[in-house]
Amino acid sequence: MTDAPFAVPERFQPGEWLRGQGQDADIAICTRVRLARNVNGFGFYPTLKAEEATELVQVVNRALTRPDIPERLRIVDLTTLDELERGVLMERHLISREHASADRPRSVAVNDQESVSIMVNEEDHVRAQVFESGFAVQAVYDRAERLDDAMMGQMPFSFSEEFGFLTSCFTNVGTGMRLSVMLHLPGLVWADEIDKATATVQKISLAVRGLYGEGSRALGDFYQVSNQVTLGRSERDIVRDVGSAVERLMSWEREVREALLRGESRSRTLDRIHRALGLLERAHILTSEEALNLLSGVRFGVHAGLIEHVSVRDLNVALLLSQPAHLQRVHQSPLNQDQRDERRATLVRGLLGRK
């Protein structure tokens, strides 16, 4: 196994998911596909025995680093990382919260661009993710399919003619695939149309949930649209379903943004956007919740051409580094909540404050 690719704190550029480019990047932050696979001959989690787990991780990682695999991956043994380092990987969307906090042999394989991450011995033996900035449902699926085929050439995956791929949890049986698009929907939230919009998507059996935070309000106005059904729908169906739902939401969001900047609404919208900027430029204490929400307003303003001196890249770096693990890695030592809120404000001022 090679060293962790995250020789923090030098490397704090956003990975693929926050690259801020690609199709419809003013609304679609990132498209992700995840395939759940299990290797024949090993028990499914949680029945997998401890000595089996170690062997599983070795077997999968050997397979992932063979020349036939179309991705150049570096293996990170999560058991050698401390909590903060695992937190950084989680905040970069490379591992799940469960994978970060589990207490068993496990690893993640990541490429340099952070557009591919393969968790080993998560809920399933193999959870392969492909990311692409912007709206790119077909592209991520195509790349994941090539990776899947190559992996199957190296290790036999549990597959049933009747059900398709077998997974630890029945909700993933079939394609084992979850395709999701992370959307920034400040227009729908501000115009109070978000509930109507999400209900429309849920009617066609897709899930919409806030990317951050619990409950109905999504912090930072980020929403994730994904398929719920993995059984009885082909991969092609899922790509089409998610794709068309996202296109509908994006055009709705665009209409609402325009309406918010027209007529009587314009002044209130400008006020909200620029107040958000003013606070980010000046505050000395920022909770992560407030930072996310203010950054949302500024992002809207930047894409609407109302704020010219701030780049989407600045916003994405601010978003990434505002998160607790990144923040503490930048600071190179653990911080309590009050210290984090001060440090976050200092960091955001440095990024967004007029130079």
Next chain:
Amino acid sequence: MTDAPFAVPERFQPGEWLRGQGQDADIAICTRVRLARNVNGFGFYPTLKAEEATELVQVVNRALTRPDIPERLRIVDLTTLDELERGVLMERHLISREHASADRPRSVAVNDQESVSIMVNEEDHVRAQVFESGFAVQAVYDRAERLDDAMMGQMPFSFSEEFGFLTSCFTNVGTGMRLSVMLHLPGLVWADEIDKATATVQKISLAVRGLYGEGSRALGDFYQVSNQVTLGRSERDIVRDVGSAVERLMSWEREVREALLRGESRSRTLDRIHRALGLLERAHILTSEEALNLLSGVRFGVHAGLIEHVSVRDLNVALLLSQPAHLQRVHQSPLNQDQRDERRATLVRGLLGRK
């Protein structure tokens, strides 16, 4: 009678009361003394007859423009001004609200610096005010006394050996004098010690009230300390009483400001000050209430040396021009509330936004 000295909109520099200089100007905005006088031979308001009123105004204004009067005054006939023009005079503290809205012959005599204003046919026939920026109780009294002596040389004031000067309302009988100091007390407000502080002053029979707004919270953290008693206390006593109470409040305010910028409080105080600045720099809608309160935070920050690119003069111009009448005069036409809030924000951004 000469023309109105307020050939708006060209002239929107703050007058003496907002000059921002003088002793203790970091806390004491302005010192003012007001003398209530009535002219023998004319009925007291409200028994003064209409034809008498016209004559009274002429008699007083002739007296005020004689060479023996030590102030160079220009006479403004309030009946020739529209509501907005009278509002501007009121917002400049040159006339009272009652004088602005009354419906009878009346005038005000003002000097160029706006350090002297003499209302004619207000509640009393003559209400002479002297202003000086900063803490200057002795200076304003001395100047008012010279003016009073000179006025008495030109017109006989109603005076009783037993009671002193006679006034329309019994609360002013005696010296007819009200001495007040306008203080900016953000420290005491933020540290929640303002009630204790004002109670201390009220115990010695002085009045403390918010300069703007109703109820307990003074908008902009501006408080006015003044004598309540005009009978049985000499002018010298009043100068000493008000002076020592103000000195006590100022030293209390200084202690609290220092404490707010020390230790654990520092970060919260910096946050509050700089958030206020960020909002003023960026907001597109500002009510006058919010503007006053945010300007208070920035004023504190400027005097504490925390904000270097904003001058006290900028803040004073912003404070003055944020008021409804000034705002509409700058805009050269009446504005509704929403329009005022937008215009106010634009104006404040222009003044405080980084150039």
